[in-house]
Amino acid sequence: MFNNLKILHHQGKQFIPDVTKAEAAGIFRGRPVISKASVNTETLTELCPTSAITTNPVSIDLGRCTFCGECAIQFPEKIRFTKDYKLSSNTRNQLIIEEGIEQPITLDADKIRKEIRRLFHHSLKLRQISAGGDNSCEWELNAVGNVNFDIGRFGIEFVASPRHADGIVITGPITQSMAKPLELCYKAVPDPKIIILAGVDAISGGIFEESHALDRSFLVQYPIDLYVPGNPVHPLTFINGIIQLIGLES
Amino acid sequence: MHAIVIKNYQRIPFSAIPALPYELFVPVILEELMIDDSCHCVNYVGFPHNDKVQLICCIANDKQHTIYVTSTIVTLNATLPSLTAHKLAFHIFERELNEQFGIQYTDHPWLKPVRYSFNRSDLNKTIANYPFYSIESEELHEVGVGPIHAGIIEPGHFRFICNGEQILHLEIQLGYQHRGIESLFVEKKKILQRATLAENIAGDTVIGHASTFARVWESLCETAVSPALQLERTLALEHERIAIHTGDLSAMCTDLAYQLGSSVFGRLRTPIINYFQEWTGNRFAKGLIRPNKTNFTFTKELATRWHEVISKFEPDFIEMYDMLSDLPSALARMEKTGIVNKETAQTIGMVGMAARASGLTRDIRMSHPEGWTTISHQPVIKRHGDVFSRVQIRKEEALQSIQYIRQIIELLPDADKGITEEKDALPDSFVIGLTEGWRGEICHCAITDKTGNLQCYKIKDPSLHNWLALGLAVRNNEISDFPICNKSFDLSYCGNDL
Numbered sequence: 001m002f003n004n005l006k007i008l009h010h011q012g013k014q015f016i017p018d019v020t021k022a023e024a025a026g027i028f029r030g031r032p033v034i035s036k037a038s039v040n041t042e043t044l045t046e047l048c049p050t051s052a053i054t055t056n057p058v059s060i061d062l063g064r065c066t067f068c069g070e071c072a073i074q075f076p077e078k079i080r081f082t083k084d085y086k087l088s089s090n091t092r093n094q095l096i097i098e099e100g101i102e103q104p105i106t107l108d109a110d111k112i113r114k115e116i117r118r119l120f121h122h123s124l125k126l127r128q129i130s131a132g133g134d135n136s137c138e139w140e141l142n143a144v145g146n147v148n149f150d151i152g153r154f155g156i157e158f159v160a161s162p163r164h165a166d167g168i169v170i171t172g173p174i175t176q177s178m179a180k181p182l183e184l185c186y187k188a189v190p191d192p193k194i195i196i197l198a199g200v201d202a203i204s205g206g207i208f209e210e211s212h213a214l215d216r217s218f219l220v221q222y223p224i225d226l227y228v229p230g231n232p233v234h235p236l237t238f239i240n241g242i243i244q245l246i247g248l249e250s
Numbered sequence: 251m252h253a254i255v256i257k258n259y260q261r262i263p264f265s266a267i268p269a270l271p272y273e274l275f276v277p278v279i280l281e282e283l284m285i286d287d288s289c290h291c292v293n294y295v296g297f298p299h300n301d302k303v304q305l306i307c308c309i310a311n312d313k314q315h316t317i318y319v320t321s322t323i324v325t326l327n328a329t330l331p332s333l334t335a336h337k338l339a340f341h342i343f344e345r346e347l348n349e350q351f352g353i354q355y356t357d358h359p360w361l362k363p364v365r366y367s368f369n370r371s372d373l374n375k376t377i378a379n380y381p382f383y384s385i386e387s388e389e390l391h392e393v394g395v396g397p398i399h400a401g402i403i404e405p406g407h408f409r410f411i412c413n414g415e416q417i418l419h420l421e422i423q424l425g426y427q428h429r430g431i432e433s434l435f436v437e438k439k440k441i442l443q444r445a446t447l448a449e450n451i452a453g454d455t456v457i458g459h460a461s462t463f464a465r466v467w468e469s470l471c472e473t474a475v476s477p478a479l480q481l482e483r484t485l486a487l488e489h490e491r492i493a494i495h496t497g498d499l500s501a502m503c504t505d506l507a508y509q510l511g512s513s514v515f516g517r518l519r520t521p522i523i524n525y526f527q528e529w530t531g532n533r534f535a536k537g538l539i540r541p542n543k544t545n546f547t548f549t550k551e552l553a554t555r556w557h558e559v560i561s562k563f564e565p566d567f568i569e570m571y572d573m574l575s576d577l578p579s580a581l582a583r584m585e586k587t588g589i590v591n592k593e594t595a596q597t598i599g600m601v602g603m604a605a606r607a608s609g610l611t612r613d614i615r616m617s618h619p620e621g622w623t624t625i626s627h628q629p630v631i632k633r634h635g636d637v638f639s640r641v642q643i644r645k646e647e648a649l650q651s652i653q654y655i656r657q658i659i660e661l662l663p664d665a666d667k668g669i670t671e672e673k674d675a676l677p678d679s680f681v682i683g684l685t686e687g688w689r690g691e692i693c694h695c696a697i698t699d700k701t702g703n704l705q706c707y708k709i710k711d712p713s714l715h716n717w718l719a720l721g722l723a724v725r726n727n728e729i730s731d732f733p734i735c736n737k738s739f740d741l742s743y744c745g746n747d748l
């Protein structure tokens with residue numbers, strides 16, 4: 001008993017009191033800011049491993065960006081990554097950051113399906129499906145429930161069965177062999193239900209986009225409620241995305 | 251000459267690899283190259299050659315610190331006697347050769363597909379129509395789990411045959427994670443794309459796979475990297491080991507229903523991976539390892555910060571571990587559970603931390619450290635091969651890695667960004683690279699053609715050797731102990747499926 005108390009005492013206070021205002025450690029690469037400086041755009045677009053950069057105007061698609069940081073290292077006068085971890089959106093377009101834009105990424109409240117906030121505002125149970133995920137997003141989604149991030153405080157929880165869930169969180173580029181299990185799992189979730197794509201691989205296929213081993217047809221058939229960029233997604237990005245979706249952020 | 255003898259990460263002309271007739275190839279491997287227990291097959295790959303296939307076999311000799319490479323050329327869909335019939339450890343490689351090239355082995359016990367790759371030779375064999383092994387009996391029952399598991403983990407299917415609570419047989423079905431990585435390595439032409447691919451082979455082994463790729467690529471281009479860069483990579487590799495071992499101890503406690511251990515080890519992992527974020531901008535260090543250079547030099551300030559982080563981590567880590575290893579209820583679950591004995595480990599060719607928990611002295615940091623580190627490494631070895639041995643190994647290796655990083659920081663020359671100028675890969679080359687990741691032996695092989703284009707890139711995660719060990723470990727255990735057995739190995743699905 002005494003030893004248990006000693007261990008507890010040694011942990012100190014670990015939980016992050018306000019996950020909407022916490023500061024990400026170190027040199028986290030979050031929302032990029034692109035200046036109007038003129039650079040050789042051909043070299044710039046050419047260097048990106050996932051073709052996330054386009055020109056006229058220069059923009060970065062966070063749904064394709066692996067956050068490798070290479071563009072900011074080679075063109076520091078043009079691209080800078082801020083520590084803003086609030087990267088999620090419910091529209092794919094919002095993930096495209098154009099030059100000269102410094103505004104935070106937000107959700108389009110009008111496009112959030114009405115039943116989401118009405119039904120899931122205080123309680124949201126999610127079933128995670130790894131469909132070719134490399135296990136880094138999976139580690140981070142586990143971390144959102146730990147004593148530091150504690151997503152449980154918002155009534156949000158990962159559950160074991162799709163029948164207990166209100167929606168699914170997909171990681172990975174969706175391999176051929178996972179296409180069917182993914183669909184079966186989604187169908188087993190009772191209506192109304194939501195779909196969240198977590199990580200660059202799920203959103204666009206990422207570095208695997210052109211692979212012959214994928215089958216992403218599921219994403220064409222069903223509506224996506226939230227895109228959470230990252231490689232892997234940071235727990236703070238994930239938590240903030242979801243609480244914005246269900247209308248908990250003040 | 252029946253084989254060429256090379257060192258880890260040494261480049262040789264591809265044409266220097268002998269090509270023996272298959273009738274000679276088999277006895278050469280079994281009798282000349284696999285001379286004793288210090289030798290094991292680190293990779294056995296098929297390289298397509300017009301309408302034929304060249305089978306290249308790489309045997310590591312741990313005593314001599316060398317790798318023997320030999321080959322043979324056979325036709326597609328050839329019918330051949332197997333190596334597996336003589337040495338079971340070859341089973342997984344020959345299964346893959348069967349899957350890829352349709353090679354039929356007359357005396358292989360079990361030609362089950364390895365990963366149902368999109369370009370497999372027989373597209374009629376699908377993951378959905380695979381006939382699982384079954385036993386007809388009124389007393390036995392089957393339990394199927396997956397591909398989607400109850401927790402947040404990667405997909406795979408486990409089919410148990412049980413007698414009441416007791417597991418008689420477990421069949422593991424993988425392949426759900428196959429993303430076609432080896433083909434993408436050849437198709438994508440930019441170095442940054444390939445480095446990104448390497449980082450995403452297995453997201454829990456970012457440094458392990460990315461640094462193996464970087465070193466293989468540097469050898470292909472014959473660029474010498476600075477000692478500072480090499481040491482920084484070693485440092486990152488050991489830091490990754492600490493992070494995952496700590497996270498896995500947390501997961502082990504979760505599966506034991508030991509809440510305190512689960513929370514404390516979970517929270518102890520946080521400062522370790524946050525340190526990666528301070529250094530590299532990413533909690534898994536994606537972005538750190540690049541061939542010939544680094545974008546995130548390890549500075550004096552980072553060294554000071556590391557000491558700060560670890561001086562808080564270490565006492566809490568030890569305190570929590572001591573508590574766990576003193577807890578009768580936890581020990582009762584872990585001791586004598588999920589045993590793989592040394593003989594079995596040797597027979598099936600286990601590697602890495604799980605092999606060391608079973609008493610095998612197999613560790614690339616000691617046996618093939620070429621160009622890697624100047625620290626002389628003594629592997630942590632346990633004898634019982636049970637869940638508790640694998641837990642003990644994790645704690646001792648994490649503490650050992652802390653010591654190594656302390657030494658590396660002392661040795662580190664002034665910060666160095668490496669050379670930034672890119673060179674092309676040399677033509678007609680073969681390189682094999684071995685790295686001891688936290689899970690075990692990572693092996694990458696690269697082949698270039700006459701113009702220096704990458705022709706073939708073969709990746710082997712340590713999991714490839716060890717999945718069978720999990721299947722054997724759970725036999726005669728209660729099915730309720732499966733989660734702790736599984737977690738004690740913590741094998742990679744995506745590393746296996748690629």
Ligand code: SF4
Nearest residue numbers: 048065066068069071
């Ligand atoms: S940080 Fe993103 S946009 Fe920039 S090069 Fe890397 S992947 Fe491309």
